[in-house]
Amino acid sequence: MMKWLALWLLGMGAAHAADMIALRQTMITLRYVDQDPGDPPALTRILVTPDFMRMDGGEDDGDFVLLDRRQRQVTNVTRDNKLAMVFTPGTLPPKPAGWKPRLDAHPAAPGTQRFSLALKDVVCSEGVAARAAAPDAAHAMAELKSVLAAMQYRVWKASPRELQHDCDLANLVWESGATLKLGLPLKEREFTGRTRQLESESKQPMQPELFRVPDGMTAINASS
Numbered sequence: 001m002m003k004w005l006a007l008w009l010l011g012m013g014a015a016h017a018a019d020m021i022a023l024r025q026t027m028i029t030l031r032y033v034d035q036d037p038g039d040p041p042a043l044t045r046i047l048v049t050p051d052f053m054r055m056d057g058g059e060d061d062g063d064f065v066l067l068d069r070r071q072r073q074v075t076n077v078t079r080d081n082k083l084a085m086v087f088t089p090g091t092l093p094p095k096p097a098g099w100k101p102r103l104d105a106h107p108a109a110p111g112t113q114r115f116s117l118a119l120k121d122v123v124c125s126e127g128v129a130a131r132a133a134a135p136d137a138a139h140a141m142a143e144l145k146s147v148l149a150a151m152q153y154r155v156w157k158a159s160p161r162e163l164q165h166d167c168d169l170a171n172l173v174w175e176s177g178a179t180l181k182l183g184l185p186l187k188e189r190e191f192t193g194r195t196r197q198l199e200s201e202s203k204q205p206m207q208p209e210l211f212r213v214p215d216g217m218t219a220i221n222a223s224s
Contacts, residue, residue: 026203026204027047027048027203027206028046028047028134028136028137028201028202028203029045029046029047029200029202029204030045030046030047030048030134030137030184030198030200030201031045031046031200032044032045032046032196032197032198032199033196033197033199034194034195035196036192036194037192037193037194042057043057043058043199044056044057045058046137046141047210047211048136048140049206049211050136051069051070051211052066052069052211053066053067053137053141053143053144054066055144060210061079062079063076063078065077065144066211066213067140067143067144067147069140072143072146072147073086073087073088074088074147074148075087075213075219076222077213079214082216082217082218083218083220084213084218084219084220085220086219086221086222086223087148087222088147088221088223089146089147089149090150090154090223091150092149092153092174099174100119101118101119101124101170101174101178102117102119103116103175103179104116104118105129105182108128109128111130111131111132112128112129112130112183112186113128113129113130113182114126114127114128115129115179115182117178117179119167120166122191123191124166124167124170124171124190124191125167125171125179125188125189125190125191126188126189127179127186127187127188127189127196128185128186128187129179129180129182129184129185129186130183130184130186131182131183131184132183133201134201135184137184138181138183138185139180141180141185142177142180142181145176145177145180146176146177149172149173149174149176150223151222152168152172152173152176153169156168156169156173165191167190167191171191184198185198186198
């Protein structure tokens with residue numbers, strides 16, 4: 001009996017190892033259509049692996065944002081000026097008194113939820129999420145927001161008062177990962193009118209070169 005159990009556990013371990021190898025040989029590819037009010041729609045491609053997430057405009061040789069999920073570091077690569085702006089997590093100030101955002105979620109189509117994140121009766125973001133659709137991609141998106149939250153707060157603080165909207169603090173700083181806990185966003189609309197809609201989701205063979213900062217870039221510590 002013990003010999004059989006040991007062999008079964010060994011087989012389970014080998015199967016898990018094979019699954020991990022297969023996972024690391026593929027990448028999740030998401031294509032979203034983003035649009036700001038008055039602007040034409042634009043493609044955003046998101047590539048996700050267990051170690052990295054890359055966001056770009058759909059071109060392998062274009063500018064991109066790279067999240068190192070293990071190091072919790074974000075690098076913004078702009079090829080024309082050969083710059084690699086590096087962001088690391090920072091410290092956020094305490095939430096202001098009376099900070100009471102409200103996240104509501106209700107069942108929609110099978111496997112999806114319709115959500116809204118509101119603050120002081122203003123809907124900061126709303127949309128539809130699917131919990132079972134590429135859950136690791138949703139986790140990676142939340143990780144990216146978490147790394148950038150302190151930088152987003154500094155940008156908000158330095159903006160003119162008329163441009164400081166509390167919903168920016170909800171969406172990008174203190175509640176940045178709240179809606180992503182509900183699953184992968186299929187469609188989303190922010191208080192600014194900006195929209196995002198999922199066009200496709202697939203798995204493709206791993207391309208390690210897409211998750212490397214190109215040679216010859218000047219690295220700048222943007223967090224400081």
